Amino acid sequence: MSESQGKSASLRVGVVLFPGFQALDVFGPVDCINVLSWSHNVTLALISSTLEPVSTKPPALAIATGQSVVPTHTFTTAPCLDLLLVPGGLGTRGSSPAIEEAISYIRDIYPELKYLVTVCTGAGLAARAGVLEGKRATTNKMAWAATTGLAVNVEWVPHARWVVDGNVWSSSGVSAGIDVTLAWIEEVYGSEVARKISNSTEYTRHEDPSHDPFAELHGL
Amino acid sequence: MSESQGKSASLRVGVVLFPGFQALDVFGPVDCINVLSWSHNVTLALISSTLEPVSTKPPALAIATGQSVVPTHTFTTAPCLDLLLVPGGLGTRGSSPAIEEAISYIRDIYPELKYLVTVCTGAGLAARAGVLEGKRATTNKMAWAATTGLAVNVEWVPHARWVVDGNVWSSSGVSAGIDVTLAWIEEVYGSEVARKISNSTEYTRHEDPSHDPFAELHGL
Numbered sequence: 351m352s353e354s355q356g357k358s359a360s361l362r363v364g365v366v367l368f369p370g371f372q373a374l375d376v377f378g379p380v381d382c383i384n385v386l387s388w389s390h391n392v393t394l395a396l397i398s399s400t401l402e403p404v405s406t407k408p409p410a411l412a413i414a415t416g417q418s419v420v421p422t423h424t425f426t427t428a429p430c431l432d433l434l435l436v437p438g439g440l441g442t443r444g445s446s447p448a449i450e451e452a453i454s455y456i457r458d459i460y461p462e463l464k465y466l467v468t469v470c471t472g473a474g475l476a477a478r479a480g481v482l483e484g485k486r487a488t489t490n491k492m493a494w495a496a497t498t499g500l501a502v503n504v505e506w507v508p509h510a511r512w513v514v515d516g517n518v519w520s521s522s523g524v525s526a527g528i529d530v531t532l533a534w535i536e537e538v539y540g541s542e543v544a545r546k547i548s549n550s551t552e553y554t555r556h557e558d559p560s561h562d563p564f565a566e567l568h569g570l
Numbered sequence: 571m572s573e574s575q576g577k578s579a580s581l582r583v584g585v586v587l588f589p590g591f592q593a594l595d596v597f598g599p600v601d602c603i604n605v606l607s608w609s610h611n612v613t614l615a616l617i618s619s620t621l622e623p624v625s626t627k628p629p630a631l632a633i634a635t636g637q638s639v640v641p642t643h644t645f646t647t648a649p650c651l652d653l654l655l656v657p658g659g660l661g662t663r664g665s666s667p668a669i670e671e672a673i674s675y676i677r678d679i680y681p682e683l684k685y686l687v688t689v690c691t692g693a694g695l696a697a698r699a700g701v702l703e704g705k706r707a708t709t710n711k712m713a714w715a716a717t718t719g720l721a722v723n724v725e726w727v728p729h730a731r732w733v734v735d736g737n738v739w740s741s742s743g744v745s746a747g748i749d750v751t752l753a754w755i756e757e758v759y760g761s762e763v764a765r766k767i768s769n770s771t772e773y774t775r776h777e778d779p780s781h782d783p784f785a786e787l788h789g790l
Contacts, residue, residue: 392635
């Protein structure tokens with residue numbers, strides 16, 4: 351899609367929500383999409399098991415604070431999408447019904463997507479859905495062993511802010527979601543659109559996907 | 571509060587929500603507080619006019635995408651707070667009932683607070699509430715003229731990622747909210763706690779409050 355096409359064609363973005371998603375994994379990328387929507391035709395669906403508000407509070411962490419976000423669709427009523435964003439968070443661990451439903455949804459919708467973007471341990475959900483098979487991908491560096499252990503047929507890249515393989519854009523932990531989203535916006539809408547968004551949000555981008563001080567920090 | 575005290579004493583954080591708040595203004599800082607709560611005793615209230623979900627969609631921008639967040643309290647039922655965080659966003663403009671109620675709430679609660687943190691054009695709401703009178707403060711650099719024009723008795727600092735004056739911590743636009751929050755966490759809980767949060771969210775902090783490439787970019 352060229353920059354001029356981008357101004358007219360509608361881009362359909364969806365975000366998977368589940369209990370214990372990490373707030374910044376979602377709202378870093380989503381804030382970029384929101385600002386993009388001020389000048390470009392974009393729709394954004396928040397998709398979960400039910401329409402009940404979904405909390406960022408990790409189910410297994412009683413003392414944690416959490417905020418509740420209202421889904422716009424369920425996994426069964428979700429619209430057609432161009433891009434699906436899969437966040438991570440402590441809630442990705444384990445096999446609750448909500449997580450199993452999210453994994454099934456990712457598996458089912460992936461063949462229809464133009465782009466899949468994973469943030470942090472969201473790559474673990476994509477891996478469990480089988481959609482990273484044979485692909486290069488990265489994930490959160492602090493949760494590296496637990497996440498990469500979920501799928502052996504993935505070429506996990508330990509030193510990367512984000513990795514692109516085909517239509518899968520996977521990023522490192524939490525705030526790296528902002529960088530992969532801006533890189534994706536640059537690819538689809540052009541560098542000027544991405545630059546305007548990072549300048550208006552006063553965000554100093556990591557523009558080099560191999561820039562990753564956190565890999566060494568976490569012993570990778 | 572020393573670091574050892576921080577582990578036992580409960581810290582009460584509140585965040586003002588209004589239609590058209592900027593998502594990252596809230597969830598950048600709030601994600602830091604969420605991670606802090608995994609190891610420290612923290613409560614977090616989302617406070618608005620009513621308990622109805624509040625959308626990030628700017629009321630005057632029909633084409634924009636938006637996400638709805640569920641408040642935990644209204645301005646009349648809000649709990650006692652140690653810290654109030656005031657986000658910005660396109661929704662701060664104008665004089666809707668929701669904005670006027672937010673401004674009244676900021677004015678009323680300020681004398682009880684230990685800390686006030688503003689992000690982006692949230693400084694404009696604090697200025698309109700009169701609580702920045704005689705203080706040094708900063709705000710979003712792209713919306714500089716409109717925001718600083720709201721209060722003449724404020725010493726607006728054009729070249730700053732964030733400014734601390736007394737108990738008021740004001741930050742520049744959007745993503746600067748993460749830096750001011752981590753700086754505040756460092757002040758209250760110690761540098762090791764702040765470093766653990768930025769490392770676990772893989773966020774490269776701006777640790778120098780005078781570091782501000784966006785001031786020059788926006789002609790200040």
